[in-house]
Amino acid sequence: MRAPPDARASKPRVPPAPSVAHDSLVVTFAFRCNLACTFCMVEDVLEAPYPGVSLERFEALCRDPTSTLQGLRRVTFSGGEVTTSKLLPDYVRLARSLPEVRHVRIQTNATRLRDRAYLRSLLDAGVDELFVSFHGHDAASTEAITRRPGSFDQILAGMREIRAAGATLITNTALVRQNYQSLAAIVEVVAPLAPASIEMWSFWPRIHEHTREFAVPVAELRGPVIAAMRACLARGIPPVLKWFPRCLVPPDLLPYHDDGQPQMLIEPEFWDREPGYGCLYAGVCEDHHAQRCSGLSHAYVELHGWEQDLLRPRRVEASDRARAGGAGDDFVLRNLVKDGGPKRTHTARVAAWLDAFGLAFGGEVAGWTLVSARRSRFRESLRLELRRSERRAVLQIAAGDPTPKVVVVGDARARREAEPLARALGDALSRCASPPPIP
Amino acid sequence: MQLPLAERAPPRVARAPLERCGADEPLHDYILERYAPPAPPEGKLRALNLFVESLADAGVEREGLRVIDTIREGLGPHRTVFGVKSHTQKGAEPGWELYFYDFERVHADLQIGRVVELLGGLLDVDAVEPWPLPWHMFSVELSPEHLRRERPASVDVYLDMRSYKVRGTSWELENVYTFHDPRQEIDELLHRARSLVHFDHLRWNLAHVLPPDFLAAHRVCVANKRRADAVYASRVPTPALTRFLERHSFPSALSVFARRHAAELDHLLWDVGVDFQGTDGELRFVKAGVYGSF
Ligand code: SF4
Numbered sequence: 001m002r003a004p005p006d007a008r009a010s011k012p013r014v015p016p017a018p019s020v021a022h023d024s025l026v027v028t029f030a031f032r033c034n035l036a037c038t039f040c041m042v043e044d045v046l047e048a049p050y051p052g053v054s055l056e057r058f059e060a061l062c063r064d065p066t067s068t069l070q071g072l073r074r075v076t077f078s079g080g081e082v083t084t085s086k087l088l089p090d091y092v093r094l095a096r097s098l099p100e101v102r103h104v105r106i107q108t109n110a111t112r113l114r115d116r117a118y119l120r121s122l123l124d125a126g127v128d129e130l131f132v133s134f135h136g137h138d139a140a141s142t143e144a145i146t147r148r149p150g151s152f153d154q155i156l157a158g159m160r161e162i163r164a165a166g167a168t169l170i171t172n173t174a175l176v177r178q179n180y181q182s183l184a185a186i187v188e189v190v191a192p193l194a195p196a197s198i199e200m201w202s203f204w205p206r207i208h209e210h211t212r213e214f215a216v217p218v219a220e221l222r223g224p225v226i227a228a229m230r231a232c233l234a235r236g237i238p239p240v241l242k243w244f245p246r247c248l249v250p251p252d253l254l255p256y257h258d259d260g261q262p263q264m265l266i267e268p269e270f271w272d273r274e275p276g277y278g279c280l281y282a283g284v285c286e287d288h289h290a291q292r293c294s295g296l297s298h299a300y301v302e303l304h305g306w307e308q309d310l311l312r313p314r315r316v317e318a319s320d321r322a323r324a325g326g327a328g329d330d331f332v333l334r335n336l337v338k339d340g341g342p343k344r345t346h347t348a349r350v351a352a353w354l355d356a357f358g359l360a361f362g363g364e365v366a367g368w369t370l371v372s373a374r375r376s377r378f379r380e381s382l383r384l385e386l387r388r389s390e391r392r393a394v395l396q397i398a399a400g401d402p403t404p405k406v407v408v409v410g411d412a413r414a415r416r417e418a419e420p421l422a423r424a425l426g427d428a429l430s431r432c433a434s435p436p437p438i439p
Numbered sequence: 440m441q442l443p444l445a446e447r448a449p450p451r452v453a454r455a456p457l458e459r460c461g462a463d464e465p466l467h468d469y470i471l472e473r474y475a476p477p478a479p480p481e482g483k484l485r486a487l488n489l490f491v492e493s494l495a496d497a498g499v500e501r502e503g504l505r506v507i508d509t510i511r512e513g514l515g516p517h518r519t520v521f522g523v524k525s526h527t528q529k530g531a532e533p534g535w536e537l538y539f540y541d542f543e544r545v546h547a548d549l550q551i552g553r554v555v556e557l558l559g560g561l562l563d564v565d566a567v568e569p570w571p572l573p574w575h576m577f578s579v580e581l582s583p584e585h586l587r588r589e590r591p592a593s594v595d596v597y598l599d600m601r602s603y604k605v606r607g608t609s610w611e612l613e614n615v616y617t618f619h620d621p622r623q624e625i626d627e628l629l630h631r632a633r634s635l636v637h638f639d640h641l642r643w644n645l646a647h648v649l650p651p652d653f654l655a656a657h658r659v660c661v662a663n664k665r666r667a668d669a670v671y672a673s674r675v676p677t678p679a680l681t682r683f684l685e686r687h688s689f690p691s692a693l694s695v696f697a698r699r700h701a702a703e704l705d706h707l708l709w710d711v712g713v714d715f716q717g718t719d720g721e722l723r724f725v726k727a728g729v730y731g732s733f
Contacts (some may be wrong), residue, residue, distance in 0.1 A: 185552070278651055280629075283622025297653040305644040308629060349641060 004340065006292060012255040017170075017197035021260025024105075026051050028266045029096075030085035035109050036147040037131060037135065039176050039214045041204050046080060050267045055087050061265075062094045066367040068263070069098055076105040076262065082113040086397060089125035105129035107172075109332035110158030129168040129196075130160055135176070139183035147176055156189075163193045168206070175244070176214040180221055183228035189350050191235045198232045200225060202243035204298035205275050217304045218296070219378050222248050229253050236379035243277070245274050246293035247285070247312045259294045265336045275299050280306040283314035310378075338372075349439035352376060358437050359429050364422035368393060383409070386421065393418035399438050403430045451699075452692045453495035455504055457484040460706070465517050468657070468673050469710035469730035470576075471540040477676060480706040484485035486521075486731025489696060490535070493523045496692040497533040501682040504584040506561055507733065510537065513557040514548060522728045525689040533690070535581040536595075536696055536728075542575045551594060553579050562586060566594035566605040574598040606610075616662035616669075622655045637668040637717040647722060648715060652679035657708075663713065667725055671712030678710040680729060687713060705729070 027053030031045050040046070053061075059066040069075075075095035082088050084108070095104045107120070110132040114118045134155060136142030142152035162169045170189050172298055173179065179186065183200065202221075203214045225244060230253075232239035239250065240354045243288040249257045255354065279288055279295025287293040331400045348371045351361060363370055368386035375382055381398045395418065407416040429435065460480035467473055483713040487507070494503030502557040510519050520538035541549045554577075555564040557567075560586050583591040594605045595613060602614040617727070630651075633640050638648055648670045653659055656672035663669075677697060684694040695702060710730035716723050 042547055127502075271479075276651055278654060279627055280645075280649075280654065283625055285619070299649055301646045302644075306649070308645060 002311070005288070006254055006290075012252075014233050014238050016234055016255045016258075017240050018120070019201075019258050019260050020074060020076070020105075021258070021262055023072060024076055024077050024262035025069065025072050026076045026262055026264040026266075027058060027091070028078050028080075028264060029054070029091070030079035030082045031090070032084050033079070033081040033109070034084060034111060034148070035081070035151055037133075037145050038147065038178070039145070039174060039203060042080065047165075050269075052079070052267075053265050055090055059094055062098055063265075071100055072098060072413060074103040074105060074106060074129075074262075076102055076129075077263075078107040081109055081112075082301065083108055083118075083122075089121055092122065092127050094127040096311060101281075103129050105131055105170075106170035107131045107133070107147075107183050108158075109151075110153060110160050112156040112160065113158035114154055115337060116161055116165075117169075119165055124163060127167070129147075129170060130221075131170045131172060131199075132162070132300055133174070134159070134171045134190060135173055135179055136183045136187065137189050139180060141179060145176075159193050169193060169195045170197050170199060171284075172196050172201060173222060174203055175200055175216065176203045177216050177223065178214070180216050180224050183224045184231045186234070187228050187231040187237075191232070191237060191288060197238045197240050197379060198228075199240040199242065200228065200244075202297075204243065205297055212303060214301055215297075215300050218245055218248060218307060219310055222378070226250065226253065231254060234371055242296070243294060245296065245307070245311055246281075246287045247314065248310070255293075257365050279311065279313075280308050281311060284315050286316050287314055347373075353382075353439045357432050359425075359428060365419045365428065368418075368421050375438065382438055384425075386418075391417065393421055395422055397425075397429070403432075403435055404414075450634065451492055451495075451696055452493045452697070453488070454499055454712070455491055455495075455500065457488050458624055460485055466707065467517065467520070467732040468708065469520050469522070469538070469671075471518070471520055471538075471732065473543075474674055474708055476706040477708065478706040483706050484700055484703045485733065486707050486709070487733040488700075489693060489729070489731060490521045490698045491525060491731070493533065493535070493690065493693055496690045497583055499583050499586045501714070503563070503581075504547070506558065506581065506586070507539070509561060509692070513554075514539075514693075516550075517732065520730055520732045522730045523689070524726060524728045526726050527688055527724055532582050532584065536578045537581065538576055538578040538679055538730075540576045541604075548574065551596070553577065554633075555594075563588055563591040564594060565591035565607050566596075567608045567685070568596070568605075569608065569610075572598060574597065602630060612665075614662050614664045616660050618658050618660045621656060621659045627661055628661065635661075635668045637715055638715065638722065639720075642721055643717070649714065652682060655679075660712070662712075667714040668680075668714050669712055669714040671710065671728075673710045674708035675711055677704040677709065680711060683711045683727070687724060688725065689729070693729075 031049040031052055032043065033046060061069050072211065077091055078090065090103050095101055104126045108130060110130065113130065126180040132155065135145045136152065140153040142148055154433055157170060173183065173186055187198060205215060226243065229241060230238040238276055241257045242259055246257050277294040278298065279285060282288045282295060288295065353372065354360060359365065359370060365386065368388045370384060370386050372385045373382050381396050384395045386393045386395065386396065393414065396409050397409050398402045398407065406422045408415045408422050408427065458481050462481045464480045465473055466476050466480065489498065489665050491504065494500045522536040522538065524536065525535065525614055538556055539549055551566060551568045554568065558579065562713065564579055574596045578595045580581065580592050584590055590624055596605055598662040600616055603610045604613045615633060621628055627671035632645060632649065652675055653670065657674035660671040681697040682695060712728050713724050714726040716725050
């Protein structure tokens with residue numbers, strides 16, 4: 001089913017890359033590779049190679065007027081590294097023989113494509129889109145991942161040849177611990193090659209045992225991903241973000257979030273190790289219902305949890321209520337099983353944190369009474385509200401090293417009034433020898 | 440060449456012949472509610488075989504089978520739920536429980552006294568209902584000790600989302616529990632999870648007690664017990680049962696049985712649950728159970 005349009009997404013300045021989920025098919029063969037990426041999602045398949053879809057079988061499917069291949073607009077070949085197979089041009093020619101196919105794509109590491117004649121032979125056979133895996137911004141970081149010296153230069157050289165030949169280049173970066181802090185730098189390296197889009201796929205942990213090494217908590221990943229997406233847009237290149245919680249994507253970037261995937265022709269055993277995806281809020285989230293978001297991989301959930309306090313489902317029933325003019329998102333029914341709501345438990349955590357600095361709700365700081373505290377969504381700051389008779393002051397405590405920093409929120413008058421209070425609070429915080437992190 | 444696990448597994452421990460489903464086999468979950476089988480049941484294995492395998496693994500197959508036969512003769516087939524328990528406590532004996540349901544209280548034959556009497560020839564059950572109570576279910580615990588008649592078994596009585604442990608005339612509150620649809624009632628479920636005494640939801644991974652297999656279940660039950668909290672999931676498929684058996688230190692005979700016979704168990708849905716403690720700052724699974732019916 002095609003996902004309905006998302007009314008919340010703002011009108012994009014840069015047109016999003018067309019989704020390939022619905023009129024494409026991925027055909028797999030050549031389960032071998034000339035690189036050895038640490039997080040390879042088909043590593044097990046390369047070790048005991050799958051035969052993949054043989055040329056004969058593919059030919060039979062192409063000739064069968066009732067096969068799933070009929071009506072396709074795009075065929076994508078993937079392995080392994082399909083350029084290691086001498087038969088690749090034959091597969092491509094067969095794909096081109098399908099009457100409605102407009103694009104033939106290969107997923108590749110591009111190292112072999114630096115051979116101009118070889119690249120030309122693929123383009124002549126009918127390849128027009130090259131989807132290149134590119135995981136590091138420099139030689140050291142790339143080769144720590146690919147485990148092949150020289151591969152960074154080889155990949156770049158391959159991509160330059162694609163560009164020079166005028167074929168469509170698309171890059172794809174797996175979001176992993178090893179590269180997530182240099183995503184914007186990766187965009188800087190790729191952008192001059194004018195790719196049609198820059199894709200970023202959350203690590204797809206097919207082999208669960210590896211999750212710990214590679215999967216980054218989404219709260220940590222979010223900032224660098226957003227920065228990299230904005231870097232793409234600043235250069236007029238559409239980013240594509242995949243398998244990242246849609247509710248953590250700002251509205252202006254929603255047009256570039258796409259969890260859709262085309263169907264794949266592969267041995268059925270491959271799916272025995274397919275990562276399950278899901279979301280705690282699947283039953284109430286409109287984006288899940290509309291198949292716009294898959295949630296988190298089960299391997300991620302087992303490692304980092306459901307992220308129940310971070311995710312913000314756009315609720316099916318909440319939007320229904322809003323349409324009906326009823327109460328919004330904050331409306332909470334109380335009943336016997338709702339005695340431990342998030343507010344109460346978070347308040348208890350914040351109270352314990354304040355206690356470490358000798359502060360308490362209802363307590364006094366420089367003549368002001370501390371009335372409430374709210375944690376920011378990503379736990380990088382706390383907002384304290386204090387009152388003195390009719391006056392109200394809001395101070396923000398931001399995580400700092402070694403001591404949390406205090407700033408007054410508000411206009412110049414508010415800042416003037418609350419400055420002594422901010423100083424007193426800052427003193428209280430700095431008296432604690434080892435301040436605990438913001439809860 | 441390495442053979443896959445199921446091929447290398449020893450033959451099953453139980454000696455009783457495997458019981459197989461008929462064409463119209465009614466299948467029930469652990470609240471004795473009928474469910475539609477996910478695959479045709481005819482000729483495939485009954486859930487009871489797992490129960491028998493666990494009895495055999497504990498060395499009480501003969502005694503256990505006598506209890507099963509007595510119950511089936513006395514009450515008829517497809518009226519009883521069994522639970523196979525694993526305790527992580529060192530030296531703890533394996534345990535089982537039999538559950539008898541009558542939500543509408545329409546079955547005159549199903550009375551605590553009558554089941555106590557039925558089982559009287561095989562084990563001593565010490566529980567007295569003071570006057571007719573509006574229970575919807577009661578259960579009888581079983582262990583090798585009970586089956587050897589070394590001590591009397593107690594009864595748990597369930598009414599109005601509570602359960603009581605009954606020993607003689609003493610009734611002790613045991614358990615308060617709620618059921619939730621993990622898709623439509625996720626907020627209620629989260630409220631329950633956030634208010635557990637034995638689970639620090641801000642520090643520990645909620646998936647430890649609410650793993651993806653539980654979230655895909657028909658219903659999730661959260662229970663607050665005297666010394667632990669517990670989470671149960673109903674109607675999980677056999678692969679999820681197998682993962683649960685492996686994760687929660689059940690005798691390996693059970694997971695081997697489930698793996699080896701996976702294709703003959705694909706029509707069944709199971710119920711699973713785990714008790715945990717955590718008030719000393721460390722999450723510990725103290726008991727786990729898997730449930731089926733016969
Ligand atoms: S709540 Fe879950 S399903 Fe909904 S957008 Fe967020 S991650 Fe996706």
